[in-house]
Amino acid sequence: MRLLTIGLGHCGGKIASTFKKTAKEEKHLILDVCGINTDRVDLESHDEIPDKNKLLIGSGKGAARDWNEGYRAAEEARGHIYNLIKKLLQPDTDIVILTLGEGGGSGSGLAPVVSEILGELGRYCIALVTLPFQVESVKAKINAAKGLDMLYREEALKALICIDNDKIVAHYPDTILTDAYQEVNKTAVNTFANLLKLAHTPSQADRIDESELRSIFGYPGFATMSNYKMYANTVSNLDSMLQHSLEGSLFADVNPTTAAGVLLGIYGPSSLFTTTQVDNVRRVLKDMLVGRDAMLGVYPLNHCRWVSYVGIMTGMDVPQKVNELLETAREEHYRQEEILKVRKSQKEKGLGFEIDNSSFDSTMLIKSESQPSNSSRNSAQSRELNPSIINKNIDITHTLKQVLNVVQRYGKTKTNYMELVNNVQRYLDLEEDIIAACILRLKEMGVIIEPKTGIYQII
Numbered sequence: 228m229r230l231l232t233i234g235l236g237h238c239g240g241k242i243a244s245t246f247k248k249t250a251k252e253e254k255h256l257i258l259d260v261c262g263i264n265t266d267r268v269d270l271e272s273h274d275e276i277p278d279k280n281k282l283l284i285g286s287g288k289g290a291a292r293d294w295n296e297g298y299r300a301a302e303e304a305r306g307h308i309y310n311l312i313k314k315l316l317q318p319d320t321d322i323v324i325l326t327l328g329e330g331g332g333s334g335s336g337l338a339p340v341v342s343e344i345l346g347e348l349g350r351y352c353i354a355l356v357t358l359p360f361q362v363e364s365v366k367a368k369i370n371a372a373k374g375l376d377m378l379y380r381e382e383a384l385k386a387l388i389c390i391d392n393d394k395i396v397a398h399y400p401d402t403i404l405t406d407a408y409q410e411v412n413k414t415a416v417n418t419f420a421n422l423l424k425l426a427h428t429p430s431q432a433d434r435i436d437e438s439e440l441r442s443i444f445g446y447p448g449f450a451t452m453s454n455y456k457m458y459a460n461t462v463s464n465l466d467s468m469l470q471h472s473l474e475g476s477l478f479a480d481v482n483p484t485t486a487a488g489v490l491l492g493i494y495g496p497s498s499l500f501t502t503t504q505v506d507n508v509r510r511v512l513k514d515m516l517v518g519r520d521a522m523l524g525v526y527p528l529n530h531c532r533w534v535s536y537v538g539i540m541t542g543m544d545v546p547q548k549v550n551e552l553l554e555t556a557r558e559e560h561y562r563q564e565e566i567l568k569v570r571k572s573q574k575e576k577g578l579g580f581e582i583d584n585s586s587f588d589s590t591m592l593i594k595s596e597s598q599p600s601n602s603s604r605n606s607a608q609s610r611e612l613n614p615s616i617i618n619k620n621i622d623i624t625h626t627l628k629q630v631l632n633v634v635q636r637y638g639k640t641k642t643n644y645m646e647l648v649n650n651v652q653r654y655l656d657l658e659e660d661i662i663a664a665c666i667l668r669l670k671e672m673g674v675i676i677e678p679k680t681g682i683y684q685i686i
């Protein structure tokens with residue numbers, strides 16, 4: 228089979244290089260590879276990609292972790308990208324794979340444009356992407372969410388396979404990050420290569436052929452792969468192992484019952500493939516995928532000590548992990564906007580240092596010690612959060628955390644100001660003006676947002 232792998236951005240270039248290295252060891256694979264990046268240093272570091280197949284676009288200094296920069300660079304370099312891909316596409320190219328890390332600016336921004344260009348060239352593509360770590364920055368999440376959304380909509384993009392980077396820590400604890408990245412990239416690429424090998428391995432039973440392989444990638448939607456191996460002498464039932472083969476991979480978890488197509492190959496010692504065993508596997512597949520396209524390849528091998536499952540499911544619903552990413556990216560985006568808005572208005576107001584000698588009355592100093600402050604009375608009367616009359620001298624150091632704990636009990640429900648005060652007073656014996664000062668402070672910290680005037684929401 229012949230593949231064209233297009234590495235986008237740094238992570239994409241690394242995965243594309245891993246593809247090239249792996250293909251050199253697989254005689255059945257012809258792999259053409261190229262890399263496109265906005266960062267000269269990263270692009271030059273991908274040794275397995277020939278220099279003539281590297282395309283530097285944009286500033287040459289990276290996309291500043293901003294998908295928009297990557298997208299703009301790709302749009303401006305459309306003609307160059309078109310020419311490079313046209314040059315590399317061969318009449319016998321079977322599959323075009325985009326590889327990228329969703330989260331940076333280059334990969335996330337470039338992929339939708341490159342996919343569109345492939346459509347113009349009359350080809351479809353699949354994508355192998357990484358999802359950012361949950362603990363990555365808000366920018367990474369927004370880039371990934373935007374990049375995935377745009378890429379998913381592209382007509383030329385069919386199977387979208389997501390490596391879940393959050394699984395890296397569990398699979399490779401206490402490992403140097405670059406080594407773990409390398410391992411993950413290698414595992415993903417090997418799974419892919421093993422899948423393609425199904426079409427090149429002879430079998431006296433039922434084989435998967437090249438056209439079946441090509442067709443499985445053509446179902447649009449999310450996809451996942453598996454590559455599961457066990458000692459043959461520990462396997463008594465082929466069908467029970469099938470369930471395991473779907474779990475524990477590095478790809479984002481998906482719901483198999485939503486798949487449009489599944490292709491599975493099983494290698495193992497001939498003695499395991501009895502009519503009953505193979506029939507049981509077929510039944511499990513059928514029950515799981517009623518009315519779907521299911522292809523099973525069986526590869527009995529002599530003197531084989533392993534049983535291995537290699538498979539792919541395509542045309543699936545959005546994985547839970549991607550939905551979570553979209554949701555947190557949206558929330559963190561609003562929170563960031565709110566913080567920036569508060570910061571902007573604070574700057575506009577200045578630091579509040581004004582001296583008005585004309586209204587200075589020394590007797591006020593004495594009065595203010597014996598009378599409740601104006602602001603506290605006002606805020607109680609006004610029944611809404613009015614930052615300008617909140618007494619800035621109230622010490623909330625010890626109450627802020629308590630108030631925060633209480634408001635968080637109410638989750639993300641939206642409330643008005645008085646409901647918020649009443650909720651706090653249900654648990655804490657505090658004056659309204661103290662609560663108002665705490666709410667204002669939490670708002671400045673971005674913990675409480677005001678999506679609509681007078682409506683408050685805890686983030």
Ligand SMILES: Nc1nc2c(ncn2[C@@H]2O[C@H](COP(=O)(O)OP(=O)(O)OP(=O)(O)O)[C@@H](O)[C@H]2O)c(=O)[nH]1
Binds near residue numbers: 236292332335357363
């Ligand atoms: N699995 C895996 N993930 C990686 C690897 N390198 C980076 N990542 C992930 O990919 C995301 C994107 O990073 P990069 O590829 O460096 O970003 P880029 O596309 O070059 O974009 P800019 O650097 O902003 O121009 C990161 O947020 C990481 O989550 C890798 O080798 N393997």
Ligand SMILES: [Mg+2]
Binds near residue numbers: 236266331
């Ligand atoms: Mg980069």
